[in-house]
Amino acid sequence: MGLLSDPVRRRALARLVLRLNAPLCVLSYVAGIAWFLALAFPPLTQRTYMSENAMGSTMVEEQFAAGDRARSLARDFTAHRRKSGALPVAWLERTMRSVGLEVYTQSFSRKLPFPDETHERYMVSGINVYGILRAPRAASTESLVLTVPCGPDSTNSQAVGLMLALAAHFRGQIYWAKDIIFLVTEHDLLGTEAWLEAYHDVNVTGMQSSPLQGRAGAIQAAVALELSSDVVTSLDVVVEGLNGQLPNLDLLNLFQTFCQKGGLLCTLQGKLQPQDWTSIDGPLQSVQTLLLMVLQQASGRPHGAHGLFLRYRVEALTLRGINSFRQYKYDLVAVGKALEGMFRKLNHLLERLHQSFFFYLLPALSRFVSIGLYMPAAGFLLLVLGLKALELWMQLHEAGVGPEEAGKTPGSSPPHPPTQGGEHTGPRQGLDGAETGGPHLPGTTAGLHHPHQLLSGLPTGRQHGACCCRHQALWTPAALHCPAGADEPSSYTPGQLVPVAGASGSTALPGRGLAALPGRTGPGRAGASHLRLPALPAAGSGPLPLLAALLERALLEVTEAARSSPRSLLPRK
C-alpha cells in the first residue's frame, strides 16, 4: 500500500499500466493458459486422498456373488419391457417386493417446451418405481440412493438387473444404518428430476407428478448406474453435474478405492489413468482429461442422472459400464462388488460428506487439482479484463480531472516548465520553457506558460519529465546547429547572455546555438528573460569553462537518458 500512497511510485505504476497495457494483457492471458496447462503436471496435481474418517480404511469384505441372478433379472426385465413397450412397472414392483423392499411408484408428466422430433412426442409421461430397504433399528432419518435411469430404448437393462440383485443381497445383511432407496426412473433425467422434486416436495421445473407415498429421510449420497452389457471392460465415472456442480471429492475417492481393490479398469472422461508420469505421454493425456472435464462442466448440463441430485445437496456420481474391444472383461459380479463396497462405506458415514473438496479439477482418476491451484489460471485470464478496465478508467480520469488540476497548480505552486512541450508546441517552446523555467524566475514563467498548460490540458509540475522530453527533442536540432556554430567564441559574441539562461546547464549548449540566432528566439518569450539572466562568469575565460560545460552536459545526458523521455506524457498528480 506504500506503493499507492507514494505519488511517484504510483505514477510509475500507472505509467506501466498505460504504456504496457497490451503486452501485459497478452502476457497475462498467456500466463493463464500456461498455468492451466501446467495443472496437469505432477507438482501441481496432487494425489487424491480420503479425507472422511468414517470411510478411511477399506476394511470391507464384499460378498456379492449373485451375478447369475443379476443377468437373469436383466433378461426378464428386457423381455417384459419389450412386451409392454414401456417400463414394466408391475414386474418391477413384484420383483422388488419379493426381495423384501417397500415398493412405491410415482407417475409424472411434463409438457416438453418444444416437440421431440425423434420420438414424435410433445407430452412425456412415465412412472418411476422405487423400493426402500429399511435399515433395521433405524428411524429412516438418512438414506442412500442407487438409481438406474431408463431411457425410451431398451438400454440399461443390465443395470436394472444388477440393482435388483444387489437389493436382494443387501436385504439380507444386518449392518445397514441408513435406508437404501433403489430407484428406477423412466425417461432418463426427466424421471429422475420428477422423483427428486417430489421427494423434496418442491416444483422447480413445472413437472406434474403424483406425491410420493414413501420417504426415507435426508439422502446422504447417490450413485447412478448405467450398464448395457453383461460384461464390461471398464467403468467410466462421471462427476459433472448441473451447471458444472461437482460432488464431494471423497465420493470419487471412494469409487477409486474400490476400483483399485477390485482390480477394475476405471476411466475418467473415457480416458485411462496415465501410468507413466515421467515421460511426456502421461501429462499430455492428463491435459486432455482435464480439458475434457472443463468442457463438460462449461456445458452446464448434467452428464448423467447424478447431476440432478447435486442441487439437493446430495453427493452423487454416475458409473457407466463401457464394453469396448479390450481383451479382458469383467462380469457383473465385479461391478456389483464395487457398488457393495461403496454402499457399505457410505453406510458408515456419520455426517454428510463434507471433509474433502467441492471444487476441483481432475487430470486423472487418482490425481486432482485443488481450487487453490487452479484459481490462479482463472485469475490470470480475468486479469486481462481488469487491466483493460484500468486503462480505460485512467484515460477517463486524465480527460476529466486534468484541467481542474492544471488550473490550480500554476498559481499555488512554483512555476514549472510545460510538460508537453515536445508534443504540442514543438521543440522550440519546450526549449524556451525549460531554459527560462525553474525556481529562479517565478513570475514571468508562470505567466508565460499558463495558457500553454491549459492548452495541453495536462497538469504541470513535471520538471523532471520536461527535461527529458526536451532533451530528446532538442538533441537533433542541437546536433544540426552545432556544426554551424562550431566556432564557439564567435557565436558567443553577439549574444553573450544567452548560454547562461538555463537552470539546467545541459540545455545551455544547444540553446546557445539556437539563441545565438536572434530571429529564432521564441516570440517574446524567452528573450526578455534571457536578458535578465546574469552572464556566465567564465564565458570568455578560455577553454576550461567550455570543457567544464561540455562535461556537465555529458553527465546530465547520461542521467536523463536513463529515464525514458515519453514518460513525461503522464499527468502529474
Next chain:
Amino acid sequence: MAAAVRIFLLVLLLLGPGGWGQAEPPRDSLREELVITPLPSGDVAATFQFRTRWDSELQREWVSHYRLFPKALGQLISKYSLRELHLSLTQGFWRTRYWGTPFLQAPSGAELWAWFQETVTDVDESWKELSNVLSGIFCASLNFIDSTNTVTPTASFKPLGLANGTDHSFLRYAVLPREVVCTENLTPWKKLLPCSSKAGLSVLLKADRLFHTSYHSQAVHIRPVCRNARCTSVSWELRQTLSVVFDAFVTGQGKKDWSLFRMFSRTLTEPCPLALESRVYVDITSYGQDNETLEVYPPPLTTYQDVILGTRKTYAVYDLLDAAVVSNSRSLNIQLKWKRPPENEAPPVPFLYAQRYVSGYGLQSGELSTLLYNTHPYRAFPVLLLDSVPWYLRLYVHTLTITSKGKENKPSERSPQPAPPPPLPLHVPQHLSSQGYIHYQPAQDRMQPHLLEMLIQLPANSITKVSIQFERALLKWTEYTPDPNHGFYVSPSVLSALVPSVVAAKPGDWEESPLFNSLFPVSDSSSYFVRLYTEPLLVSLPTPDFSMPYNVVCLTCTVVAVCYGSFYNLLTRTFQIEEPRKGGLAKRLANLVRRARGVPPL
C-alpha cells in the same frame, strides 16, 4: 460377644417371618405375558409385558419394605411426588403402514413424560431432578432433557391411570430423538423384573437376539390404578414392556416360519415362581376367507377371542403355570408355520398412519410436512396432533396450512374461541369432533421449543397434509453438536386419535383381561385409542467449517491488519507534491563541477 450377636440374629430370624405371617397376605402381584403377533409383512412382533401391582399408598405411607416392586422406582415416586411416569427407550421405527397398529408405540430415541402431584411446588425443578435420576437408573442420556426440549402439552398426554384433575401444568414431556438404545439400557431394565432374567418369560430376553431385530422398544410405565371394582382405594401399577420385531429376511434367512428358539435362541422351561400369571399369546387370526393361514405347534389348549384395536382377534394361549404346557421334562418352543406365505401381497392398511418429512432444499428455509392418512372408507375421525420443534427451526406460523382432499381444513373453524382442551383419551369422540382446538406456544431462543397442538378432523378416505414453513437459525459456534454436519434432530409428531372400530368391543373386566388389552382405558366400544408417532427428522443447519478455524483466524487477522492500516493511511493522509530529487551520482558530479565553475547548482 459373638455368641450374643448370633442369638440376637436368631431371634430376629424367628421373629421376622412370624411377624410377616401375621400380617395380611402379600399386597403385590406380578403378571407376565408375551404376545407374538405375525405381522402382515411376514415379520413377527413379540411384546413382553410384566406388570407389578402393589396395593399400597406410596405417596401417603412411609414405605420401607419392597418385595416385588423395585425400590429404585418406588422411592422415586415418593420423593418426587409422581402421579405417573412413562419412559420409553426405542431403537428403530414402528412402520404402522406395513406392520399394522401397535399395542404401544414409542418414538425413536428416548421419551419421558410424567405427571406430578398437585402438591409439587416447583415442577420444573422436580422434572430436572427426576430426569437426572432416571438417567442414572437406566444408563440413558436423559440428563440431556432440559428446558429446550421439554414441553407441557395441553391436550395430547392425559393421565393413563386414575386422575382427579388434569391441570396440565403438572405435566412434562420430552423426547430425545438422538438417543441410542443398547444392551447397557436393557440390563438395568431387566434388573427391575422380580425374576430378573432367571426364570419365566424373561429368560427369552437375551440381548444379542433382542438387538438383532428391526425394532426394539423398552418402556416403563407407572400409574395409579383402582384397587377394586368400586375404586375405593388406589394401587400402583408398574408395567415394563418390551417390543421387538423380528425381520423375516434378516433373522429368518428368508424363511418365514418362526419358533421361539429361532427368535430368541431360548425356549421356555419354567414359569417365574413369583408370578401370579404367566402366559404366552399367539395371534392366530386368519385374515383371508380361507381358514388358517397360520399353524401353531404345539396345539394350544385354550384360545382367547376379543376385539383388539377395533378388530376381532383370536389368540392361542399357553399358560406357563399349567404343568401340561411346561414341566421339568418338557420345554415350550412355540412354532409358527405359514400355510400360505403372505408375501407378494399388499398388506392390509391400518385406518390411521402418518408420515413426516422436510421439504425444500438449501440451507435457509424449509417446510415441515406431515401427511395423515385416514383409510377408513366412510368414517371421519379427529386426530390430535402434537408437534414439538426445536427453537433453531424458526416456524412461520402464518404459513401453517392443513389441506385434505385439496381443500383447506381449518383446525378451529367450528369454534372461534379457544376451546378447552378435549381430554383424551377418556372422553367420547363426539365431544371432540364437535369443537376444534389449536394451541401454539412459540419458542424462545435457547429457552424453550415450539409447541403446536391441533385437533384435526380427518375426512374419510383422505390424506391430510399439515405443513408449516421454517427458517434455519444460525447457531453460536459452541452450540453445534460434535458432528454438526450430521444434522439436527426434530422430534416426531405425536398423533392421538380415537379410531373407529370395525367390531364393537364388549366392555369386559379390566383387571382380568390380558395385559396387552388394558394399556389404555377404554371408554367407548365403538372406537379405540391409538397413539402413533411419526419418524424423527434430520435437518441440516448452516454449518461453519470447523476444521479450519486456524486458517480463518489467520486470514481474517492478516486482511484486517494489512488492509485496515493502509486504507486508513490512504484515506486520511493529505498529499502534497514534493520536488523530486533529481539525479544520482552523475548529478552530484555535475553540481560539483558547477560549484567549481561558480554556477548555482542544479
